[in-house]
Amino acid sequence: MNSERVPKYQQIVESIKEKISNGEWPIGSKIPSQRKLAEEFGVNRSTIITAIEELAADGLIEGKTGVGTRVINNTWTLLAARQPTNWNEYVHTGVHKPSEQIVQEINETESDPTFIQLSKGELSPEIFPIETMKDVLKEAAEELGVLGYEEPKGYRPLRQAVSDYLAAAGINLSPSSILIVSGCLQALQLVSLGLLQRGSPVFLEKPSYLYSLQLFRSAGMDLKGLPMDGEGVLPESISLKKYEKGKSILYTIPCYHNPTGILMSEKRRQELLHACGREQLPIVEDDIYRELWLDNPPPPPLKAMDKNGQVLYMGSLSKTLSPGLRIGWVAAPEPVIDRLADLKMQTDYGSSSLSQRVAAKWLSSGLYQKHMETVREQLRNRRRAALESMDTHLSGLAEWNCPEGGFFIWLKVPSDIPIRTLYGQAFSKKVLMNPGSIYSDGPNRYIRISYAYAPLEALKEGIRILGAQIRSFL
Known part of the structure; x- marks a missing residue:
């Protein structure tokens, strides 16, 4: 580069940068006065002032009254300071593990x-009931007031509709024992956060639903895969001898299991309840596929056979009606629902008010059936x-x-x-x-x-x- 074409102040800037970068003027050192620099470079002080202002703007030097101008960075520390945030470090160290x-x-x-x-x-x-959904949405919209936050447990008419719907399957619980959630994955997240500790053993079928696996792993749970046969999980494989009681759960998908498609027989359900009762092991029953029977209705839910409040029951409209509604429910003893409802309020302050109203109309009108x-x-x-x-x-x-x-x-x-x-x-x-x-x-x-x-x-x-x-x- 021809130095004659470079402004004089810029030549001074590059000269000072070189002294700083090669260690002649280390960090913390005081640079010569403006007068001395003007003499050294053979220019007037205004040119020196322009150069110093640019160096200060670049973050290399800093002037303070009574102290003079000092070097505060060299080109290497400045480069490090100006590097963009390394988001990869954050991406790979988050609490929730990435999918493979x-x-x-x-x-x-x-x-x-x-x-x-x-x-x-x-x-x-091709199966989505688009015309009926339009009618339900229109009806819900005509009845809308202000869409504020719902009760912590969810829109009460929807909880009543879910209570009535569950009663038809033999599960008799009042709306106060039902929590509306944004799908069953959120229900599992709430269970992990509110009912378990890091390191808690979680028993589940092997194989099992991949997102439940990842969710429990990210929450720090100790997954224990249980063998299955054509009737479902083998109850005799459940043992808590090595574990502290009150710290474990069993997660199961008894109806048309994901991924195997296995339907747990009624006899096996009774055996499983007995085995878990003996071990004082609570059950999380994921029953989102129940309505998708093709030959004969499935056996009663585990929750319908549950006489001791041992089963936490999860259902959803995602697989049967619309994933986009993001509406599911948890049915469990009231103290458990109160705990999970409080956590849900901390997490998202409630599922969509509009979706809850639409879901209530589907369930209460007979349209869903x-x-x-x-x-x-x-x-x-x-x-x-x-x-x-x-x-x-x-x-x-x-x-x-x-x-x-x-x-x-x-x-x-x-x-x-x-x-x-x-x-x-x-x-x-x-x-x-x-x-x-x-x-x-x-x-x-x-x-x-x-x-x-x-x-x-x-x-x-x-x-x-x-x-x-x-x-x-x-």
């Missing part, structure tokens, strides 16, 4: 319409299409059972097929499915297939592609 990479990839891809969605655990848009008849018929058609396609394209390549309800088929592939590689190959063919390894630790030979979301022809095509990929390994 493959789960994040699945979550992102589930919104990609170019993929055949065999992974999504929700109803197809009528809607479920349509849902079951649609799911029967989808299950039939999926099973027929599996018979055609997977026979002799994999094993599966016919689910009695819910969304999922738990597909077992040969042991010499690497599941993650199979997932990747299907992904490259624009088919998205959930490898079983995300539901439990260790080796896994399973794939979870959802027949609830993809259009029928896409569902069949996805299974055909999956069969071709499995065959390519063999």
